[in-house]
Amino acid sequence: MIDADFLNSPVPSPVDLPDIDPAGPSRFYNRELSWLGFNWRVLEEAENTAVPLLERLRFLSISATNLDEFYTVRVAGLRELAKAGKTKPAADGLSPAEQLVRINEDARQLMAHQQTVLGDLRRLMQDAGIAILSRDDLTDDDRDYLGDVFLHKVFPVLSPLAIDPAHPFPFIPNLGFSLALQLERRRDRRPLQALLPIPHQIDRFVPLPSADGQSRFLPLEELVMVHLERLFPGYRDTGSCTFRVLRDSDLEVEEEAEDLVREFETALKRRRRGEVVRLKISSGAPAHLKSVIMRELRVEGDEVIEVDGLIGISALSELVLDNRPDLLWPRFVPRIPERVQDHEGDLFAAIRQKDMLLHHPYETFDMVVRFLQQAARDPDVVAIKQTLYRTSKNSPIVEALCEAAEEGKSVTALVELKARFDEAANIQQSRRLERAGAHVVYGFVDWKTHAKISSVVRREGDNLVTYSHFGTGNYHPITARIYTDLSFFTCDAELGRDATRVFNYLSGYAQPERLENLSISPLSMKKDLIRMIGAEADFARAGRPAQIWAKMNSIIEPDIIDALYAAGQAGVKIDLVVRGICGLRPGIKGLSPNIRIKSIVGRFLEHSRIVCFGNGYGLPSNGARVFFSSADWMGRNLSRRVETLVECKTQTVKDQIVRQIMAANLHDQAQSWVMQPDGHFLRAEVPEGTVAFNCHRFFMENPSLSGRGSAGASDVPRLTHDPQAG
Structure with a gap:
């Protein structure tokens, strides 16, 4: 109680x-x-001794991911306003330029504290048998093992790039992480500058074997530095640094675009090439190398962050190891609502008994998936309407909608193309739905459709009954394991009519004259x-x-x-x-x-x-x-x-x-x-x-x-x- x-x-x-x-x-x-x-509160959870050690590492990683997104979207927007000379203040009275000054001061302190927290966590992880090594820590046996790993798993995807008049500075995409090198040819001491982009397709941390059961990892950039001779035969390293680029990732879409999907595909390519809003570079970088990087990326001094530690802290999520349950939250299995079990899994029967509210992740999101799967296979279901803002790559929700369409049911899917950072995935899902025979609509160009509604129309006797699902979260079974959200199931006729009116508004721009129980x-x-x-x-x-x-x-x-x-x-x-x-x-x-x-x-x-x-x-x-x-x-x-x-x-x-x-x-x-x-x-x-x-x-x-x-x-x-x- x-x-x-x-x-x-x-x-x-x-x-x-x-x-x-x-x-x-x-x-x-x-x-x-x-x-x-x-984000400070998130970072402070990484210091909370009541939280299991690897979960603390996860919080640290999340704080870094959050900050990256903040800079590529919010700070990028303020930066554009300030550069354009816009002085209109926000609600609190601060102009874009004033906000940038305060943001950068606070964010620099936050990033410095992230490195302090990482140092503390590395020591605790070492005590718990998880070590992040540097190349100086490697034994001869380690180097022998890593030679094979490098040759077969890393070398084929690396592309060393010289920087000279014949090889201009290459494009570094958003979130791109690279090694910058000053090299010298051994035979005549001729200098060479080069870049080595670190491919994101390979895990950032390379596992090493251990005889005593410890988990040992070497950062990928350290592995590359160990084998630099294989990439630049005849050269030696005279200075190096790592750097990471964040670019403006906000999207601009022409309001009169005739083909919205194609316009978004073009906008996504523009995002990849957006202006650099932040450059993180390892402290102690050779001055000339740092100057070249800043000049070629067109960044000013206040946009550069020198990092004394690990660049790309977000990648630490790779080290949240499933094989160390002693360092993770105790396993939790979401509940199946008892009422659904009483009805032997029949969602429609459970909903007919009484409205039902599920609290995710404590009650399993599988019930939402089952609702649509049952609708897809029920011969009495005649129509399904569904909004999709975010969902998973191999979405069981989309799979159920495709199955329903292929079974001849009327399926309408409202796919929101403007779901930030999920635009490309949503374009793929929309095409998959269209191939299955579903009606795919994209709502309004000016407004995102963020409402979470699912509507299933079922023939019961001589009547059509609408079963509705309204949610506070996305139709995403992965995030539903960690996000607390509500799922409301009802066959209330008023809410069913309201849901239909909302879908008509989204698909046909027909503004509802009135809604009975919905705002x-x-x-x-x-x-x-x-x-x-x-x-x-x-x-x-x-x-x-x-x-x-x-x-x-x-x-x-x-x-x-x-x-x-x-x-x-x-x-x-x-x-x-x-x-x-x-x-x-x-x-x-x-x-x-x-x-x-x-x-x-x-x-x-x-x-x-x-x-x-x-x-x-x-x-x-x-x-x-x-x-x-x-x-x-x-x-x-x-x-x-x-x-x-x-x-x-x-x-x-x-x-x-x-x-x-x-x-x-x-x-x-x-x-x-x-x-x-x-x-x-x-x-x-x-x-x-x-x-x-x-x-x-x-x-x-x-x-x-x-x-x-x-x-x-x-x-x-x-x-x-x-x-x-x-």
Whole structure:
């Protein structure tokens, strides 16, 4: 049982920050600095001794991958604005140039700390029997073994490139990693400059045999340096460095493009050749070599990061070894909902019994796959409609849709080509679907379709019944193992009609005149949210209980933030769980006196979007209004994307969201960070002598309410405090 008292604990006294103007831009915290703050929290999990050692290494790798993407997209965009002389400030008042200065200062500190953390982890890994070697650590036996590895597994794919008037500086693609060499011919000391791109098709870390059961690895660039003579016979090394390039990876697509798929294929090629936004180069690089690289890549000094350590930390994910379970999280097998088992795996029968909400990854995503597989093979199913934003390479979802189309069912797939970094994969999936006979549409050129909807129309007697699935995450079975998301299954006729109207809007641009139980962006979601936030403020002014709980990845939309500020000032108690970016400043006198914000960073990546309104009864209560959504509270989600906001009306589903999911998130201490009025986060304090509550562990150990079958839900932990009941 979760103790309910913490949910009604008093909000800490607001602080007075005279530099914050409640009516000025300083009331918002900068988006980019907030994102960097999130990545600091990710990196600090790599230092958390409560996390298994190789999982700490994974967090370090994730922090590096995150930072790469941040630079290739967000920083690249700010850089273009600054170069064009644009001075229009962001919501917080900072111009693009001012933001770049602060970003680079913070990011340099972050990258330096990554190397410090790596040094600590390498020592701990060494003690645990996992060693990352340098070429100086190799024995004669190692060199003999590596000679064969190099000759047969590396040498065939290497392309040494001389740099001289006859061989101009080659193109280095985005994320390209290379060795730069100063060489000297032995017979006459003639100099030669050369580049050696390190192919990404080969693992970055080469395993070495060990007689004592230890795991030993040599970075690929070190292996290449050991065998440099084979690549440049007759030359010796007089100086070298490694460097890695990040390029502008944002896409620009012509709005009037006649063939959207072909236009995106062209844009993807442009991305590969985008301008360099950051050059990471090993410290101590020969001055002339460094100068040549900077000149040829056209980078300025503030775009160069000298690294005293390993370049390309993201590749450390290769060393998260499956054969060391003692250094990983304990194995967790997602549950199959009991109700589905009661119906012998028949998803349609389980849904007919009652609406069902699955909480991934604790309940298996296989149920979503099975839903579509069952639809594909059911002779009574006549039509399937599906949105696809991200999915896996060999997607069982796409496989099921292809099977359904080949069986003669009407299949419509909305494939979002603008899913960042998945564009190429989505183009391939769309062509595969078309070959199977599915209708493939791409939605709007101006707006991404980020809504997660699946609609199955089934003939039952003389009627057609629509079974709908709405989700907060992607139809991606791989990420569903680590992302916390919600999957809602229903055969509610109103939601079925709403889903059909949304698909008609996506495929035929036919804007729905009305939706019965659904709100969508960019048409109505933002104004509906602001209206409900305002209604909660009216309850507070009328002296009734007034509360808002929300869980998001990001909150930066200014109008939503201002509505929350106004509600808090009216007396609404607001608790927000925001994993990543947050532009709202909590706990400031005169601005946000009743707002608390926390972030959860742990074993699973928090991804579900939820909002609960007390509706005059407070939280938790049976009278609350409960929603889940595909949308974060960002300008792009509410104004430039097609998103869904679904209200849950089945009591067990509402209880699951309010009394289990949100209650546990708000109660979590073990993985929580509390946002301060100045925008920074501090780890949640754990009272001395108590065991920190861990919401991820709670969800792993306890079944979800709406998935219970004949066993019933009476023994499932949930909050029992109900303000409605007095």
